Amino acid sequence: MTVWQGPTVDAVYVVAILVFILGLRSMSSPTTARRGIVLAGVAMLIAVAVSVLLPGESNFALIALGVIIGGLAGWYWARVVQMTAMPQMVAIFNGMGGGAAGAIAAVELLVALGDHITAGLSLAGAIIGSVSIAGSIIAFLKLQGWLRSKPIVFLGQQPLNLAVLAVGVAFGGYAVYAGLAFWLLPFFVLMVLFGILFALPIGGADMPVVISLFNALTGIAVALDGFALVNGPLGDAGYAMVVAGTLVGAAGSLLTLLMAKAMNRSVGNVLFGAFGATEETGGSIQGSMKPIDADDAAVEMAYANEVIIVPGYGMAVAQAQQKVKELADLLESKGVAVKYAIHPVAGRMPGHMNVLLAEAGISYDKLFDRDEINSEFPNADVALVIGANDVVNPAAHRQGSALFGMPILDVEQAHNVIVIKRGQGKGFAGIENDLFYKDNTRMLYGDAQVAVGQLVTALKKS
Amino acid sequence: MTADLWTALFIGILAAFVGYEVISRVPVLLHTPLMSGSNFIHGIVLVGGIVVLGLATTPLEEGVGLVAVIMGAMNVTGGYVVTERILAMFDRSKKKGGTP
Numbered sequence: 001m002t003v004w005q006g007p008t009v010d011a012v013y014v015v016a017i018l019v020f021i022l023g024l025r026s027m028s029s030p031t032t033a034r035r036g037i038v039l040a041g042v043a044m045l046i047a048v049a050v051s052v053l054l055p056g057e058s059n060f061a062l063i064a065l066g067v068i069i070g071g072l073a074g075w076y077w078a079r080v081v082q083m084t085a086m087p088q089m090v091a092i093f094n095g096m097g098g099g100a101a102g103a104i105a106a107v108e109l110l111v112a113l114g115d116h117i118t119a120g121l122s123l124a125g126a127i128i129g130s131v132s133i134a135g136s137i138i139a140f141l142k143l144q145g146w147l148r149s150k151p152i153v154f155l156g157q158q159p160l161n162l163a164v165l166a167v168g169v170a171f172g173g174y175a176v177y178a179g180l181a182f183w184l185l186p187f188f189v190l191m192v193l194f195g196i197l198f199a200l201p202i203g204g205a206d207m208p209v210v211i212s213l214f215n216a217l218t219g220i221a222v223a224l225d226g227f228a229l230v231n232g233p234l235g236d237a238g239y240a241m242v243v244a245g246t247l248v249g250a251a252g253s254l255l256t257l258l259m260a261k262a263m264n265r266s267v268g269n270v271l272f273g274a275f276g277a278t279e280e281t282g283g284s285i286q287g288s289m290k291p292i293d294a295d296d297a298a299v300e301m302a303y304a305n306e307v308i309i310v311p312g313y314g315m316a317v318a319q320a321q322q323k324v325k326e327l328a329d330l331l332e333s334k335g336v337a338v339k340y341a342i343h344p345v346a347g348r349m350p351g352h353m354n355v356l357l358a359e360a361g362i363s364y365d366k367l368f369d370r371d372e373i374n375s376e377f378p379n380a381d382v383a384l385v386i387g388a389n390d391v392v393n394p395a396a397h398r399q400g401s402a403l404f405g406m407p408i409l410d411v412e413q414a415h416n417v418i419v420i421k422r423g424q425g426k427g428f429a430g431i432e433n434d435l436f437y438k439d440n441t442r443m444l445y446g447d448a449q450v451a452v453g454q455l456v457t458a459l460k461k462s
Numbered sequence: 463m464t465a466d467l468w469t470a471l472f473i474g475i476l477a478a479f480v481g482y483e484v485i486s487r488v489p490v491l492l493h494t495p496l497m498s499g500s501n502f503i504h505g506i507v508l509v510g511g512i513v514v515l516g517l518a519t520t521p522l523e524e525g526v527g528l529v530a531v532i533m534g535a536m537n538v539t540g541g542y543v544v545t546e547r548i549l550a551m552f553d554r555s556k557k558k559g560g561t562p
Contacts, residue, residue, distance in 0.1 A: 027488050028488050034553045044506070060516075062528050066515065066531030070534065073532075074538070078539070078544045079543055090497060097541075099529070100534035103529045103530035107514040215504075222507045234513050237510055246477035246478050246481060247478075344493075351491065351496070354490070
């Protein structure tokens with residue numbers, strides 16, 4: 001029986017890996033991406049199904065139970081969740097992967113504590129997996145709004161975190177060195193604690209970096225588990241995990257760097273800087289904020305040749321994307337050209353704004369990157385900023401500002417700027433926004449959905 | 463270190479470069495599905511969970527193995543559904559052209 005099964009399973013894994021790579025590759029274009037992920041899904045299904053055929057396995061009832069519980073829960077949750085809640089969904093499912101990697105490493109440690117190579121690799125997988133699940137859950141709680149999204153800081157935080165990590169790793173190292181499984185318990189407890197402490201000081205607007213970092217970490221943890229399994233009796237599954245895990249580790253690391261670069265900050269600064277914990281005081285901005293009402297704003301846009309819409313997290317919070325589409329359609333019916341300027345870190349995850357606008361049915365031909373659209377602002381009659389703040393703050397051009405050097409959308413170069421904003425508060429970075437005080441800027445106060453709705457009503461009248 | 467482990471290391475290094483090359487072509491537009499798609503792909507962890515649970519002998523190993531399988535299954539199905547939902551929206555916007 002087992003003669004044919006081993007090679008068959010291996011062949012399936014090889015094909016699955018090939019399809020995964022092609023699936024990720026298909027994401028270089030929106031026209032092929034969906035087909036790619038469906039193919040990858042089929043490959044994954046088959047790879048999982050044949051994994052029970054490997055020789056020497058038992059506990060099939062437990063395996064079925066676990067797959068059914070986890071599979072149904074994941075499926076149901078991912079189906080019912082609102083599109084606006086996507087960042088926290090990505091965070092929590094990523095955390096589950098990290099937890100699974102940690103649990104696999106735990107079993108490997110129990111089974112092969114005496115084998116120092118396997119145990120060492122498992123220990124590394126356990127560290128990264130535990131940090132990934134704990135950190136992802138904190139990110140989930142912050143994004144869901146169940147935990148304060150401002151950085152949570154206290155005196156001696158970094159030394160404490162470092163101490164927790166060092167003591168935890170020491171417990172784990174001792175468990176492997178002495179072959180005493182008991183010490184794995186404090187090891188795991190401290191690793192999870194470290195993951196929590198690690199994520200607490202990272203604020204909401206830095207989440208695009210953090211989510212992709214945890215994604216990369218889970219990938220690396222999976223790869224490390226794979227290395228440990230390769231050393232064991234059923235190494236075949238290990239190779240598949242090494243390739244898939246490393247693939248994701250590399251992809252996630254690259255995305256993390258891109259996101260940090262979009263804010264002109266190092267990954268280290270994002271993780272340990274507790275950015276936005278303190279507010280800048282006593283700014284030296286000249287002028288005042290000048291309000292506008294929806295009717296005047298609507299007229300201004302109706303007679304424009306070109307309007308550039310700049311969405312931010314405020315649009316996501318208010319779920320205003322449908323209204324934005326309605327507004328854009330009305331403007332276009334009046335002959336106004338409408339474009340969208342998307343900053344890479346607008347929102348709470350990489351590409352967040354693109355997803356929301358796509359949900360509203362806005363064609364992606366109208367969405368432009370920062371690099372593509374910045375030269376366009378001087379030609380625009382109106383730039384409509386909807387709930388974006390730090391990514392349009394010209395303070396980024398001013399030496400000495402905490403935002404200095406961050407590549408921004410040069411909104412202030414448009415002839416007129418209309419900013420939809422809930423109140424007069426500061427952005428996430430806690431820095432006054434010079435843009436709001438410019439002579440050509442008008443403030444339209446209100447919740448993004450309500451304010452855009454008023455613009456739509458006013459446009460229909462005119 | 464065993465020969466198998468060296469082999470795995472070679473494969474891992476190559477995979478890292480493949481991951482880097484493949485991802486650097488993805489446009490900003492698709493960063494979310496890229497992230498959630500790679501999230502789905504590390505759901506291969508479920509395979510590892512099945513293997514360790516399949517080989518588990520003590521109640522403790524079985525219990526922890528079951529946790530691994532449940533979490534891995536959530537990762538893989540949740541990651542898939544989220545990615546597919548997002549890409550379906552981009553698909554639709556292409557077909558309808560976005561404007562009425």
